Structures are given as C-alpha cells and as structure tokens.
Amino acid sequence: xxxxxxxxxxxxxxxxxxxxxxxxxxxxxxxxxxxxxxxxxxxxxxxxxxxxxxxxxxxxxxxxxxxxxxxxxxxxxxxxxxxxxxxxxxxxxxxxxxxxxxxxxxxxxxxxxxxxxxxxxxxxxxxxxxxxxxxxxxxxxxxxxxxxxxxxxxxxxxxxxxxxxxxxxxxxxxxxxxxxxxxxxxxxxxxxxxxxxxxxxxxxxxxxxxxxxxxxxxxxxxxxxx
DNA sequence: CCAGACGTTGTT
DNA sequence: GTCTGG
DNA sequence: CCAGACGTTGTT
DNA sequence: GTCTGG
Numbered sequence: 001x002x003x004x005x006x007x008x009x010x011x012x013x014x015x016x017x018x019x020x021x022x023x024x025x026x027x028x029x030x031x032x033x034x035x036x037x038x039x040x041x042x043x044x045x046x047x048x049x050x051x052x053x054x055x056x057x058x059x060x061x062x063x064x065x066x067x068x069x070x071x072x073x074x075x076x077x078x079x080x081x082x083x084x085x086x087x088x089x090x091x092x093x094x095x096x097x098x099x100x101x102x103x104x105x106x107x108x109x110x111x112x113x114x115x116x117x118x119x120x121x122x123x124x125x126x127x128x129x130x131x132x133x134x135x136x137x138x139x140x141x142x143x144x145x146x147x148x149x150x151x152x153x154x155x156x157x158x159x160x161x162x163x164x165x166x167x168x169x170x171x172x173x174x175x176x177x178x179x180x181x182x183x184x185x186x187x188x189x190x191x192x193x194x195x196x197x198x199x200x201x202x203x204x205x206x207x208x209x210x211x212x213x214x215x216x217x218x219x220x221x222x223x224x225x226x
Numbered sequence: 227c228c229a230g231a232c233g234t235t236g237t238t
Numbered sequence: 239g240t241c242t243g244g
Numbered sequence: 245c246c247a248g249a250c251g252t253t254g255t256t
Numbered sequence: 257g258t259c260t261g262g
Contacts, residue, residue: 001235003245035245036262057262061232063239071260072233074245085232085240106245113246151234164235209246211262231242235245249260 001075002128002149002166004208005103006031006117006219007039009125011052014099017125018042018174020050031218033057033100034211035074041130041147042097044178055096059148060135061086067137070146076131078152078167078191082184087148090131091187093180097169098128098149102219104208105161105201115208116161117219118201127174129167129191155193157201168194 008029011022020042033039038054045051058070069086076087102119120126129150136143154165169177173190176182202221207213 001245003235005245034262036260059233061239063232068260069233071262072235075234077234080233087233089239104245115245148233162235211246227244229242229244232240245262247260247262250258 001105001151001162001164002103003035003074005033005100005128005166006119007033007100008216009099009101011040014040014042014125015052018050018052018097018099018127020052022052024052024054027054029216030214031216032208032211032214035071039147040099041132042099042178043094043132044096044180046180050178053145055132056144056146057148058146059086059090059131059133060144060146061133062089062135064135065138067135067144073148075151075164075166076148078150078188081131081150081191082188087131090133090148094132095177095180095187096130096132096147097174097178098130098147100126100128100166102126103166104204105158105165106209107161112206113209114224115204115206116201117204118158118165118199119219120198121200122198124171127169127171129169129177150191152191152193155196155199157196157199161201165193167191168198
C-alpha cells in the first residue's frame with residue numbers, strides 16, 4: 001500500500017520532467033508526506049496543458065456529507081477502481097500523477113514495526129498513478145480538491161514487506177494515463193506492479209512513523225531495527 | 227418508492 | 239451521484 | 245501509513 | 257477495539 005512517501009525534488013525538476021506549469025507556492029522538500037496534507041499533483045486540462053497544483057491526500061467523493069471519509073480513501077485498489085462508487089467517476093475523467101521520490105513500507109517485527117524507504121534505483125522522479133476529485137462542503141460551500149493513490153499487488157522485491165504497492169507509471173505511459181480520452185482497456189493495462197529493477201530499498205529510522213517528524217535524515221539508511 | 231451505503235489496510 | 243436493499 | 249484519542253455535565 | 261487527524 002502507500003500511506004507515507006517522500007517528495008523532495010524541486011518544483012522546477014517536476015515541472016520539467018512532466019511538462020507542467022507551476023501553480024503551487026511554498027513547495028519545499030518533504031520526507032514524510034502523509035494523508036490529509038496538501039501535496040503537489042500534476043493534472044492535465046482538456047486542452048492538454050499540464051499544471052502542478054497542491055491537492056489534499058485522501059479522496060473526498062463529490063457526494064460525501066463531510067470530510068471524515070477522506071482519511072480512509074488514501075488508496076484505491078487497481079483491481080476495482082473502475083467499479084467502486086467512490087472512485088469510478090474520477091478514474092474515468094480525473095486521473096492525475098503524484099510525483100514522488102520514494103515511499104515507505106513498514107515490516108512487522110517482534111519488537112515493533114521497522115520502516116523501509118523504497119526509491120528508484122536511478123534517482124529519477126517516480127510517477128504514482130493518482131485520481132482526483134472536487135468536493136463542495138454542503139455545510140459552508142468550501143471547495144476541496146483531493147487525490148488518492150492507486151495501488152496494485154506488490155512486486156516480488158516488496159512482497160516480503162507488504163502485499164501492495166503504489167502503481168508507478170513508466171515515463172512512456174504518463175501521457176496515456178493523463179489523457180482523459182484514453183481507452184479503458186489501455187488504462188487498466190497500466191495498473192501493474194513496477195519492475196523489480198526499478199526500485200531499491202533500505203531500513204530507515206522509526207522516527208518516520210510520527211507525521212510531525214520531517215527532514216532528510218528520515219530517508220537515511222540505518223542498521224535494521226535501529 | 228425511500229434509506230443507506232459508497233473504502234483500504236491488516237488481522238482474526 | 240448512483241447503486242443496493244428493503 | 246502511524247499516532248492519538250476515545251465523554252458528559254455544568255460552570256468559569 | 258476503532259475511529260480521526262496528520
């Protein structure tokens with residue numbers, strides 16, 4: 001699954017890679033990006049223009065009565081995303097890319113949970129497959145754009161840690177994912193586990209468990225169970 | 227017809 | 239919003 | 245994902 | 257144990 005990630009590449013680097021205009025302010029490096037936070041996402045307008053915006057992690061379906069459901073919709077299963085009421089509309093028309101430099105998974109140990117940082121072997125920015133939605137509060141009219149990260153089964157390298165992982169789009173399929181006219185059959189073919197050779201992992205400090213902690217030291221290798 | 231759900235994870 | 243259950 | 249809260253009353 | 261907040 002994907003419940004915590006890092007995003008420390010600059011807005012310029014992300015914009016260059018995805019051909020997006022920057023419409024986000026105060027974007028700093030994040031080593032502990034958590035649900036319910038405002039994080040950078042790439043969306044594509046119908047005219048093909050791409051924009052880097054801040055959206056809140058945790059999908060709020062348009063019909064939600066209040067915001068409490070968002071914390072539970074931080075991931076969408078690739079196997080069912082086309083059918084589930086909470087996700088299907090966004091899957092059809094509001095796909096997005098979540099730029100990331102890596103993500104965390106927690107391995108269960110007798111003495112607690114050991115977090116691992118999983119990142120690309122070639123230091124390139126990862127493109128998580130995302131969905132976004134616009135919600136208007138029935139109570140006060142507040143408008144919130146939010147997103148969720150699509151997950152698939154873990155590849156063999158990650159399987160020992162966890163049986164799910166985020167869908168990581170290969171650079172050459174980002175166009176298909178962001179094009180809202182793409183054929184459904186073509187889309188579902190993209191929702192596959194990332195090749196093992198694209199990712200590497202190492203154990204990191206348990207400090208990443210607390211969302212209040214932030215900083216480069218959170219992705220540093222530690223000896224296991226440190 | 228209206229009422230109520232709509233999701234993921236992991237664990238048992 | 240849209241589907242399922244009653 | 246993990247961390248932290250989890251309740252009511254009345255009174256100040 | 258289960259839900260909410262980040």
